[in-house]
Amino acid sequence: MSATAALAREAIRGGERRTPDALRGLLAVLAVLSLAWGAVAALTAEQHASAAADVVAVSEPLSLDAEQIYQSLSDAEATAANAFLGGGLEPAAARQRYQADLAAAAKRIEAASAMVGIGAARTEGDLTKLSADLPVYAGVVETARADNRLGLPLGAAYLRQASDLLSRQMLPAASDIYANEDAQLTSASAQATGLPLMVIAILIGLAIGYVLLRTSRWLARHTHRVLNPGLLVALAAVVVSLVWLASAFVIGRGDLLHAQQYGSGPAKAFARADVAALQAHADESLTLIDNSGTDQYQGNFLTQQDLLGPGTGTLLADVAAAPAVAGAPSGQAVTDDARAWFTAHAALRAQDAGGGHPAAVNSALSGDSATRFAALSTALESGITAHQAVFASSAHSGRDAFTGLEIGMIVASLAMVASCAWGLTRRLAEYR
Amino acid sequence: MNAPRRLAHTAVTLAAAVAVAVAVAVALGAVTADAASTGRVAKPAAVVAARPAVASSAAPSCNQKASSIRPSGPPRVTAGSFMATIKARGYLIAGVDQSTYHFGFLNPLDKQIEGFDIDMIHAIAKAIFGDPGKVQFKAISDNDRIGDIRNGSVDIVAHTMTITCERLQQVDFSSVYFDAAQRVLVQSNSTATSLTALRGQKVCATKGSDSLGEIAKANAIPVSVPYWTDCLVMLQQDQVAAISTDDTILDGLAAQDPFTKLIGPRLTDEPYGLAIAKQHPDFVAFVNGVLQQLRTDGQWAASYAHWIGNPVPAPPPAQYGS
Numbered sequence: 013m014s015a016t017a018a019l020a021r022e023a024i025r026g027g028e029r030r031t032p033d034a035l036r037g038l039l040a041v042l043a044v045l046s047l048a049w050g051a052v053a054a055l056t057a058e059q060h061a062s063a064a065a066d067v068v069a070v071s072e073p074l075s076l077d078a079e080q081i082y083q084s085l086s087d088a089e090a091t092a093a094n095a096f097l098g099g100g101l102e103p104a105a106a107r108q109r110y111q112a113d114l115a116a117a118a119k120r121i122e123a124a125s126a127m128v129g130i131g132a133a134r135t136e137g138d139l140t141k142l143s144a145d146l147p148v149y150a151g152v153v154e155t156a157r158a159d160n161r162l163g164l165p166l167g168a169a170y171l172r173q174a175s176d177l178l179s180r181q182m183l184p185a186a187s188d189i190y191a192n193e194d195a196q197l198t199s200a201s202a203q204a205t206g207l208p209l210m211v212i213a214i215l216i217g218l219a220i221g222y223v224l225l226r227t228s229r230w231l232a233r234h235t236h237r238v239l240n241p242g243l244l245v246a247l248a249a250v251v252v253s254l255v256w257l258a259s260a261f262v263i264g265r266g267d268l269l270h271a272q273q274y275g276s277g278p279a280k281a282f283a284r285a286d287v288a289a290l291q292a293h294a295d296e297s298l299t300l301i302d303n304s305g306t307d308q309y310q311g312n313f314l315t316q317q318d319l320l321g322p323g324t325g326t327l328l329a330d331v332a333a334a335p336a337v338a339g340a341p342s343g344q345a346v347t348d349d350a351r352a353w354f355t356a357h358a359a360l361r362a363q364d365a366g367g368g369h370p371a372a373v374n375s376a377l378s379g380d381s382a383t384r385f386a387a388l389s390t391a392l393e394s395g396i397t398a399h400q401a402v403f404a405s406s407a408h409s410g411r412d413a414f415t416g417l418e419i420g421m422i423v424a425s426l427a428m429v430a431s432c433a434w435g436l437t438r439r440l441a442e443y444r
Numbered sequence: 445m446n447a448p449r450r451l452a453h454t455a456v457t458l459a460a461a462v463a464v465a466v467a468v469a470v471a472l473g474a475v476t477a478d479a480a481s482t483g484r485v486a487k488p489a490a491v492v493a494a495r496p497a498v499a500s501s502a503a504p505s506c507n508q509k510a511s512s513i514r515p516s517g518p519p520r521v522t523a524g525s526f527m528a529t530i531k532a533r534g535y536l537i538a539g540v541d542q543s544t545y546h547f548g549f550l551n552p553l554d555k556q557i558e559g560f561d562i563d564m565i566h567a568i569a570k571a572i573f574g575d576p577g578k579v580q581f582k583a584i585s586d587n588d589r590i591g592d593i594r595n596g597s598v599d600i601v602a603h604t605m606t607i608t609c610e611r612l613q614q615v616d617f618s619s620v621y622f623d624a625a626q627r628v629l630v631q632s633n634s635t636a637t638s639l640t641a642l643r644g645q646k647v648c649a650t651k652g653s654d655s656l657g658e659i660a661k662a663n664a665i666p667v668s669v670p671y672w673t674d675c676l677v678m679l680q681q682d683q684v685a686a687i688s689t690d691d692t693i694l695d696g697l698a699a700q701d702p703f704t705k706l707i708g709p710r711l712t713d714e715p716y717g718l719a720i721a722k723q724h725p726d727f728v729a730f731v732n733g734v735l736q737q738l739r740t741d742g743q744w745a746a747s748y749a750h751w752i753g754n755p756v757p758a759p760p761p762a763q764y765g766s
Contacts, residue, residue: 099552100552162554163551164552164700165542165543165549166544166697166701169673369555369581441504
């Protein structure tokens with residue numbers, strides 16, 4: 013900018029004779045500035061567009077896979093334990109649900125393994141661990157089923173082993189993957205919505221616009237023509253590209269932030285609560301299978317119940333804090349469902365402790381506790397689905413806001429160079 | 445060094461550093477993957493027990509087979525007795541096993557706890573209420589037997605429980621209702637013929653059971669788990685070489701796996717008694733009265749024939765310390 017001003021001052025001091033040289037110098041400076049603007053604007057556009065595309069194409073599916081792995085495994089455990097309670101005659105629906113869970117987990121592990129990039133060694137290690145453990149887990153569950161079908165107490169021991177493998181090794185790995193991928197998503201999103209580079213680009217654009225304005229006024233004074241059409245076109249190009257860049261950023265950023273605040277953030281809160289509820293459900297069944305009164309599984313149930321809440325700092329409090337979106341249950345509804353289930357569970361425990369083991373088993377299999385749990389789980393899962401849908405649509409439109417932006421910036425800067433050259437060479441021609 | 449050469453040098457150094465870093469990362473990844481994919485076997489929570497302190501400390505001496513209270517006659521619910529308290533409550537609370545086939549196990553077909561131990565409890569309920577069904581069964585682990593009796597959460601424990609002099613200091617026992625002995629269960633292809641042959645190998649027993657002492661004595665490595673069926677899981681998965689405990693329990697495990705066999709001599713004498721809190725000597729005498737009836741009216745023999753099989757031996761004779 014100061015170089016241009018110096019040139020302009022020199023041109024003025026040099027008088028008429030020096031004007032052609034000054035014009036040539038001006039043209040060179042304007043061309044360099046236009047190209048520089050194109051480079052900075054295109055770079056900025058590219059950075060934001062690729063970060064937004066990353067959110068949609070990699071981070072979002074990965075974190076979705078991670079959430080699904082976590083949830084499917086928890087659901088498989090809860091379902092296997094619950095089905096086991098039915099004795100040799102497992103409910104067919106439970107059997108199908110268990111198999112669907114295993115299939116979903118396997119599919120998601122494979123998908124995530126294919127997508128996870130270099131540098132995500134930790135996630136990769138966890139995924140390898142999960143793919144190795146999954147068939148072992150399934151094998152132990154099948155042994156438990158076979159023994160259960162023969163009416164052997166040994167079946168319960170195999171089920172305890174399967175549950176132990178899942179909750180001590182597999183779920184921590186799944187939880188780890190989820191935490192990593194969620195952090196990845198947050199950082200990709202932060203990159204797409206980050207301010208500094210964009211602010212610098214816009215400041216440079218404004219400066220170039222100012223230079224073009226000053227140049228055309230100087231030219232008007234020295235060549236006694238009111239307007240130079242070339243410089244006007246260049247000015248229009250810089251204004252259009254600036255407005256495009258800024259509005260794309262504002263829209264894209266707004267969409268991506270919305271995706272986070274109304275989508276992935278609340279979905280995560282619902283997913284965490286769902287997994288805790290599933291774990292507690294597995295513990296309820298295992299307590300009845302273990303059948304030794306207040307055992308470690310009932311202890312685990314109470315731990316999960318404390319995690320769920322409601323109350324400050326609990327998972328249900330996070331769920332209640334989620335903004336309302338279409339299709340998601342209200343925080344109050346979820347809390348009521350959870351309370352109803354906890355009450356049913358307490359009644360079940362009292363039944364079991366009072367010598368009513370068969371009645372307690374019935375409650376867990378198809379009675380009050382089973383119904384209450386199903387209501388809670390359905391509510392939480394509809395919350396996950398609804399918020400994930402919001403995330404997907406907002407993140408997609410956030411990414412689309414950056415479409416064509418990079419090319420647009422390059423084209424605009426080339427147009428600026430061309431129009432400056434056209435405008436100034438017409439003035440230069442008058443001196444020949 | 446001039447600028448371009450310095451630049452080139454920097455680039456080469458950087459490239460080399462990146463190459464080394466990538467190689468290290470790949471190698472590390474490979475190592476981690478190997479560790480993750482090999483030698484991973486799912487295991488039940490097993491605890492390798494230290495040599496039980498019981499073995500070394502001076503065990504109190506007593507005549508554990510003749511330590512119980514003599515019944516004053518046929519069982520009668522006298523006013524003010526513990527039996528009257530139980531009767532007022534409406535049901536007897538019994539701490540039992542739910543995973544020992546043929547002694548105390550949850551029958552998956554009818555969801556009822558059944559077995560030889562359970563028959564004893566039903567007989568006591570019948571003597572109190574006139575109805576053998578007035579029982580609340582609490583399935584407890586081996587480890588909880590003494591504690592649950594002492595804190596009053598159960599009235600009586602029928603749980604393949606050996607009368608030992610050490611336990612007699614904490615709880616009372618009925619007269620002996622079953623004579624068991626510690627033996628060893630191995631897979632049918634095992635070449636071991638006794639516990640001593642398993643020196644240095646892992647042998648499973650439940651936490652809190654007195655079988656751990658014999659395992660340690662034979663210089664085998666004791667592995668302890670919550671339930672006996674957990675031991676069978678570990679035997680089937682080759683995580684332990686053998687299971688050693690009372691023949692009664694081992695018979696129940698062998699019945700669930702035809703590819704196992706009992707080996708070796710009777711290592712110990714395990715007289716089973718029903719455990720009752722020390723505050724209730726009246727209940728001990730009452731239970732002994734019930735057991736005496738079972739011995740003489742053929743019910744004991746009927747239970748034995750039903751759960752363990754023929755031939756039926758003579759029931760253990762009742763001996764009393766007082």
